[in-house]
Amino acid sequence: MARDKKDKKAKKPKAKAKNHRANRRANGLDTQRAVEQFLYNQAEILDERRWDDWLGLFTKDGKYWMPPREDQETGEGMPNIFYEDLFLMDMRVRRVEHPYAHSQKPKNKMSHVIGNVVIESEDRKTGDVVARSKFHVVEFRNDNQRYFAGKYRHHLKKTKDGYKIRLQRVDIVSAEGPFDYVLQYWL
Amino acid sequence: MPDGILGNPGNLVEPDQVHKACYTDDDIFEQELDKIFHKSWIYIGHETQVPKVGDYWTTWVGRERMILCRGEDGVHVLYNRCPHRGAMLCQGLNGNAGKTFRCPYHAWTYNLDGSLFRIPVEEGYDGTAFDPKDPRFSMKPAEQMGIYRGFVFAKLSEGGPDLDTWLGRGARAAFDDICNRSPEGEVEIVQNCFRVIQHSNWKIFLENQLDALHPSITHHSTGEAAAEMQKVYKQRTGEDPPIGYQFLADFTLPYEKWDSLSTYGHPYGHTVLGGYMGLRPRDPITVSHEEALTKAYGAERMDEILSTNVHHVLVYPCLSVQPPLQQLRAVRPLAADKTLTEIWHFRLKGAPEGIYERSLAYYYHVNSPSTMVNADDLQNFNACHEGLRLGGGGDWVSFHRNAGQDPVENGVTTSVTGMSEQPMRNMFAAWKEYMSAGS
Numbered sequence: 001m002a003r004d005k006k007d008k009k010a011k012k013p014k015a016k017a018k019n020h021r022a023n024r025r026a027n028g029l030d031t032q033r034a035v036e037q038f039l040y041n042q043a044e045i046l047d048e049r050r051w052d053d054w055l056g057l058f059t060k061d062g063k064y065w066m067p068p069r070e071d072q073e074t075g076e077g078m079p080n081i082f083y084e085d086l087f088l089m090d091m092r093v094r095r096v097e098h099p100y101a102h103s104q105k106p107k108n109k110m111s112h113v114i115g116n117v118v119i120e121s122e123d124r125k126t127g128d129v130v131a132r133s134k135f136h137v138v139e140f141r142n143d144n145q146r147y148f149a150g151k152y153r154h155h156l157k158k159t160k161d162g163y164k165i166r167l168q169r170v171d172i173v174s175a176e177g178p179f180d181y182v183l184q185y186w187l
Numbered sequence: 188m189p190d191g192i193l194g195n196p197g198n199l200v201e202p203d204q205v206h207k208a209c210y211t212d213d214d215i216f217e218q219e220l221d222k223i224f225h226k227s228w229i230y231i232g233h234e235t236q237v238p239k240v241g242d243y244w245t246t247w248v249g250r251e252r253m254i255l256c257r258g259e260d261g262v263h264v265l266y267n268r269c270p271h272r273g274a275m276l277c278q279g280l281n282g283n284a285g286k287t288f289r290c291p292y293h294a295w296t297y298n299l300d301g302s303l304f305r306i307p308v309e310e311g312y313d314g315t316a317f318d319p320k321d322p323r324f325s326m327k328p329a330e331q332m333g334i335y336r337g338f339v340f341a342k343l344s345e346g347g348p349d350l351d352t353w354l355g356r357g358a359r360a361a362f363d364d365i366c367n368r369s370p371e372g373e374v375e376i377v378q379n380c381f382r383v384i385q386h387s388n389w390k391i392f393l394e395n396q397l398d399a400l401h402p403s404i405t406h407h408s409t410g411e412a413a414a415e416m417q418k419v420y421k422q423r424t425g426e427d428p429p430i431g432y433q434f435l436a437d438f439t440l441p442y443e444k445w446d447s448l449s450t451y452g453h454p455y456g457h458t459v460l461g462g463y464m465g466l467r468p469r470d471p472i473t474v475s476h477e478e479a480l481t482k483a484y485g486a487e488r489m490d491e492i493l494s495t496n497v498h499h500v501l502v503y504p505c506l507s508v509q510p511p512l513q514q515l516r517a518v519r520p521l522a523a524d525k526t527l528t529e530i531w532h533f534r535l536k537g538a539p540e541g542i543y544e545r546s547l548a549y550y551y552h553v554n555s556p557s558t559m560v561n562a563d564d565l566q567n568f569n570a571c572h573e574g575l576r577l578g579g580g581g582d583w584v585s586f587h588r589n590a591g592q593d594p595v596e597n598g599v600t601t602s603v604t605g606m607s608e609q610p611m612r613n614m615f616a617a618w619k620e621y622m623s624a625g626s
Contacts, residue, residue, distance in 0.1 A: 066557070068379055077540075079379040079532070079550060082557045087423075091416040091432070095559050098408035103566035176280070178382035178527060179556040181565050 035131045035156065036117050038163045043112035043135070046186065051093040054186075058086055059157050059164040064186055066170040081175065082186065092185055108141035108184055114152075127158030128166075137187050146180065148187055149173050196622040200615045203590035204583045207575040209618070210388040216523035223504050223621045224249030227455070228333065228340040228353050230506040230517050231255050231264050233376040233531070235337065241299060244281040244380075246529065247519040248343055253329065255339060256284065258299030264329040264341040265301045276326070280380070288326065301326030336362045337373060354502070357453030357599070361500035364510035367492045368476075368542075369535035370483035374513065381530040381555055385565055387572035389504070389520040390614070392528065395564055396499045396507045396516075397460045397610035399445040400588075402438050405567055409559045410438030431548035435560065437464055448498075448605030454598050456503030456617025458610040462496030462511060472541030479538060501610070503617055513546040514554060524572055530554045586611045 045053045058064070065075045066082035075083040084092070096104055116134040123129075130153065137148040150172035156163040170187060196215060199206035208215055229248045232255045236244050243256035245267055252267040254277050267275050269290040276288045276297075287296040287304050296304045303325045317324065329341035333350030340350050351359070366372050385392060395401060403410070413435030420428035444463065451459040467473055480489035500508045508515045514532040521527055532550040534543050553560045574580070589607035593600045602609040 068381070077544065077547070079377060079381075079547065079555070081555055083551065087416055087420050087428075090419065091412045091435075092559060094412035094415055095409050098412060100411075101408040101563070102405065103562045178384050180384045181386075181569075182383065182562045183557045184562060185557075 031119055031122055031129060032117065035119060035129055035154075035163070036114075038156065039114045039117060039131070039133055039152070039154070042165075043114050047110050047112055049107075051097070055086060055089060055093070057165050058089070059159075059166050060086065062086065062165045062167065064089065064165075064168050064170070066172065066175070066187070068175050070171050070175070081172075081183070082170070084186075089186075096185055103181075104184065106142055108139050110140075110187075111138045112136070112187075120153075129156045129158070129163070130154070131156065135187070150175075150187075197619050200619040202612065203587045204585055205615055207582055207584060209615075210390060210572065210575045210584075211523055213523050216388075216520070218622060219520070220249040222624060223618070224520065225251075225343045226347065226621060226624070227504065228331075228342045228350055229504075230502065230515075231332075231339045231341050233337055233374070233533070234262055234334065234339060235375045236378070237262060239283065241283045241285050242281075243277055243284055245277050245279070246517070247521070247527070248329075248341060249520075251343060253341065254288075256288075256299055260300065262332075262334070262339055263300050264332045264339065266327040266329070268326070269295055270303075270324050270326065271295045271306075297326045301328050335359065336366045338362050353455060355453055355455065355457060357451060357459055358455075358457040358500060358502045360459070360495075360497070361502065361508035361510055364492075364495050364497060364500075365508065365513060365533065365535075367495075368480070368511070368513075368538065370479045370537040372483075373536045374533040375536055377532050377534060379531075383528050383530065383556065383561070383565070384521075385526045385528065385568050386524055387526060387568035388523055388575075389518050389526040390618075391568045391571050392518060392526055393501060393504065393507070393614060394611050395568070396501055397450060397458050397614075399448050399450070399460060399605040400442075401567070403440055403442065403445065405563045406435075406438035406560055409435050409563070412559075414439055429548065430545055431552050434464070434549050434552055438560075442606070446604045446606050450602040450605065450607065450610050452593070452600035452602075452609055452613030452616075454617075456501075456614045458501045458503065458613050459497055460499045460501075460610070461605070462498045464496075464498070464511075467493055472539055472545070475539045476542050483537070501614070503614055509549075512549045513543075514550055516554070524576070586615070 042057055045057065062085070063075070064082055064084050065080065067075060068079055068081050072078060095101055113136045114133050118132045120130040120132055133152045135150060135152060139146045139148065150170060153169040154165060155167040157166050172187065196218060199209050231246060231248070231253065232244055237255060237257040240257055240259055243254050245252060245254055247253070252275060254265045254267045256263055256265065267277055269276050269292065271290060271293055274290055274292045276290055277284070284299065287298060289296045294307045298304050303319050329343060330345050331342040333340045335350055335354060347353070366374055413432045417428045417432045417436055420432065440463065448461040448463055450461065453459070477489055477493065480492060484492070497510060500510065502508065504518070506515060506517050513535060514530070517529040519527040519529065532546050552558060575584070586608040589603050589609065590612065592603050593607055593609045594603070600609055600613055
């Protein structure tokens with residue numbers, strides 16, 4: 001209700017609002033905001049283990065990639081920490097939720113914070129975007145807390161249902177360090 | 188605990204059970220480092236890990252930090268310690284030292300074979316015992332170094348059997364099998380080391396590698412998820428799923444299949460688990476591999492090489508090799524309850540790219556830090572160690588399955604069934620021998 005009132009109010013200075021929107025678009029602020037919302041939403045989906053929503057974030061040929069080194073330029077034919085298409089992600093979901101997945105008893109919990117979102121490029125024709133961001137993740141399981149930090153690089157395809165991930169590259173700062181127990185699923 | 192049992196570690200091991208102190212006692216752990224890890228050959232790395240002069244990798248042998256490096260004259264294994272004031276010379280995991288190792292503290296520099304090259308200020312040593320030619324002012328090389336088909340081992344003590352003898356027929360087979368699968372008879376390491384810390388004793392890891400009973404239980408969830416996805420993949424794409432799914436779906440094999448395997452216990456604790464994976468399907472990759480090997484060795488020898496089907500070869504106490512999948516895990520005990528594994532994989536020189544991709548798929552699914560397989564192994568290792576640490580629930584670990592039933596011929600024990608606990612008994616027989624020596 002309150003929102004309706006506000007909207008009606010906002011309608012009055014029509015031309016001004018239009019200009020404002022145009023300026024925002026020119027400055028890329030709409031894209032900035034839309035990408036940020038997308039990233040926050042993705043983080044929330046992961047923190048809440050909403051697996052169907054997670055799989056829905058990717059294009060049909062989308063990939064989630066975590067290379068073992070920052071200077072690695074491709075995931076194809078190379079060792080990786082993660083390099084998964086929708087089929088592999090689907091398998092991981094089935095495994096994580098399987099009643100006999102011992103290392104998910106108890107389950108782990110994660111909390112993501114995303115920041116430093118930078119739009120690297122935006123295709124004027126398609127609206128596709130490449131965006132960089134930083135993340136901090138705390139994971140808790142069985143009385144132990146782990147901490148991860150790093151950067152994302154999202155290749156986003158603009159669709160009628162919003163952005164979809166073509167490729168998400170994840171570089172954790174500790175990629176080359178020893179792993180104390182393993183990553184059950186994506187960060 | 189029986190009186191004085193720790194004073195004589197041999198008393199901790201019986202033919203069909205071992206005392207929990209073998210895993211959890213800090214004093215036993217220190218004895219293991221002295222009597223096993225400093226007295227036996229330990230895997231350091233592969234020659235191709237350090238392809239260029241000056242390249243180095245650092246690793247552990249027992250409680251020592253060691254450097255594997257390449258000089259003009261080949262590879263060397265050196266203690267990672269400056270003989271001046273004791274600083275570690277190489278701090279990172281790997282790199283290139285250039286022409287010399289240079290200490291960051293006072294700039295004593297050493298040739299790549301460890302010999303002293305120069306010190307920055309030469310005055311002040313007149314009339315002292317310092318002598319640049321005296322080996323004690325050079326980086327110390329490992330007491331012994333041996334290389335078998337490119338795989339570098341070191342031993343931090345004098346004497347004992349040479350590397351070939353110590354490896355014996357059982358463990359040499361690991362390196363022969365992996366190299367023979369290359370039409371050039373050689374492998375090349377992929378410059379990527381996944382390292383995983385396990386909060387459990389090193390022996391728990393080794394035992395698991397040869398444990399044919401655990402896969403269908405521990406990895407049940409992953410096996411079923413993979414088997415389901417094989418069907419989904421086929422339905423959605425109309426194509427056969429990549430082989431990686433099969434590696435995981437194999438974990439759903441019934442007990443009878445695992446029981447039909449054989450394990451072999453060799454001297455010095457080296458132990459072999461027979462293969463269960465169908466790694467010789469009639470797919471185009473395997474066929475082109477066969478052709479490459481036939482060209483190199485002839486049809487008969489090709490068949491002999493590719494018919495060798497082993498899953499794990501355990502080179503006691505330091506290494507687990509999977510020759511047909513071109514990978515290995517080196518075991519570095521850091522404390523009684525903390526173990527580091529260094530995980531590597533290899534290319535077969537001259538073999539089709541698809542053979543490498545098969546190895547890479549296994550490396551990803553089983554050995555990467557996102558593995559859905561070792562995830563559950565690590566859970567068990569930790570649970571075992573936590574349980575063994577406790578006091579009241581019991582003192583002994585049972586290895587009774589098929590105890591006393593496995594036939595022995597020429598010093599090699601063959602398990603009566605795949606799920607016989609023969610591998611554990613064989614490793615502990617070696618453990619007892621090492622730990623009782625000189626005590």
